[in-house]
Amino acid sequence: MSEGDFEEDETSVSERLAAEALIVDVDGFEGPLDLLLMLSRTQKVDLRKISVLELARQYLAFVEKARVLRIELAADYLVMAAWLAFLKSRLLLPPDPSEDGPSGEELAAHLAFQLERLQAMREAAARLMARDQLGRDFFARGIPEDVARVRKIRYSATLLDLMQGYARIRTRDDFRPFVMDRDAVLTLEQALERMRGLIGFAGSWTDISSYLPEEFTHDPARWRSATASTFAASLELVKEGKVDIRQGEAFAPIELRRRD
Amino acid sequence: MTEDVDKIEESLFEAPPMGEQERMVEAILFASVEPVTVAELEARMPHGSDAAEALQHLRKRYEGRGVHVVRVGVAWALRTAPDLGFLMRRETVETRKLSRAAIETLAIIAYHQPATRAEIEEIRGVSVSRGTVDQLLEMDWIRFGRRRMTPGRPVTFVVTQNFLDHFGLENARDLPGLKELRSAGLLENRPLPGSEPLPEEEGDEATGQDELFED
């Protein structure tokens, strides 16, 4: 890093102080590009005419100084240093025709473009912030009259809702007191009484389900109850010798016939 | 900003022209979060300003406009013209399903009209809340019918033309009967033995329903 030393000797006192301030303020920089932009100001030329080679030297000298002062630099500063060192070698050495890739000049031009663009954005940001601003230079209405949101609730019901509602009431399922629920049950006594009255008509084999009370066939709960009690009543009648009972196979209909 | 300060200091010696003062009053009234008194206006305006006069000019300028300069106690404010108040409301319509209690009450009235509250309660098996009836009245789906000529002369309820329109019915007699409800699969259970027969199965139904069309 003899170059860095050389440069340090050459710099004026004020520049040296500026360079040291840079070191101390390293946390204040928004990354290596920001630092490069700051360094470029010491060249006091239009960014388009900047000497990238000179800039690379300054940057590398800065990094070297930071190293000497044992200042920890973030990785991206070191990445930039490596890239600039590469750029510097490209710019200084005669181009190697066997090597691919962009020339040193192209890379330097890109760096200059990046610096110019960053500078332009900085200036644009400053111009933006210098504009008249709402709440500082111009103002909105102080007493806004809020739009009253009138929420109108429209209730809807369809004819189907109405019919279902009415059907619900008429069947009174929901309003029947608990004790009335026994209406869903056909007791053995009731079934037996019913069977005794009907059995006289069962001259041929008849499915016992046809003995279920008609009004019990629509509701599954009643149907189950009626089936069970009718079956039990049938067995009772068989025991009494009044009827015969048969079932062809499992789950086949159970049939009754009057015993003559 | 420094220019503005200069402007103020300059005007220590000379008040700005009245047109300019009017602009200032306008801007201050516009931006203030509460009404501003003449004294406050003058305290904020360049020295020598006559806020009261500027206010009068401004007030005249806004005459007949969408915004007025109004006096609020001892202070002044800009307010939108009262006749444009309707612009400051935004109506949002929200559709909600009618509650089950309301549907059932409505259905009973529709099928049994004219129906008294006691009758509705008897059929539903629960008491009918005032809110439910009020809601239906408010929606203009039911209205009061004639009073019953029975002790206490209870009011009756009937459905309205609005109700018929909403449900696409020519008249309340077009409501599907229980037979239709059953064939539509709406009635899975048979009515309990002893429950009232369906209105359409009975003669007095005809007289009941006619009430709707009497007035």
Place this chain on the structure above:
Amino acid sequence: MTEDVDKIEESLFEAPPMGEQERMVEAILFASVEPVTVAELEARMPHGSDAAEALQHLRKRYEGRGVHVVRVGVAWALRTAPDLGFLMRRETVETRKLSRAAIETLAIIAYHQPATRAEIEEIRGVSVSRGTVDQLLEMDWIRFGRRRMTPGRPVTFVVTQNFLDHFGLENARDLPGLKELRSAGLLENRPLPGSEPLPEEEGDEATGQDELFED
């Protein structure tokens, strides 16, 4: 209340005279802090109203006054004249001081929009902290734009109407120096020579700033 409704319904058939429409636009803009779009105006005005025309009349009427009719993107608002800001010290709201990173990020988004995080980082040469973007989003100065149709489908950022309102911009094309920056090629996304060209370079640049006005 009902009268107003009647008024609206009446006017379903005939729009009010332009002078009356101007009053309505005036009242609505006065009442609102936020800019109001032409569509919103018309939604609140009687049917058949031409809010855009009424706005032009109103804008002319307020020329040179203490309050101006200003355009903010696709919306309109009333704002005090900037030259009277010195009167409003009392109304000044202390805005949170923005960091340098936040200001630069905001400017980059405004001038390059839609901009991806990678593009912002490329321009600033440092990574963009989550907090910076969050702060700008929270202030409602930037919002998410459409995703880039490039690998990874990165999100983009664009500036909001609130941003335009805050900085008194009619639209994002009015950003100071935008034309000069563009003609100087400083808004181009120029890749490092020898590196893979950024896919979004394709054609995206041209649509860039215009994206804001597409929706």
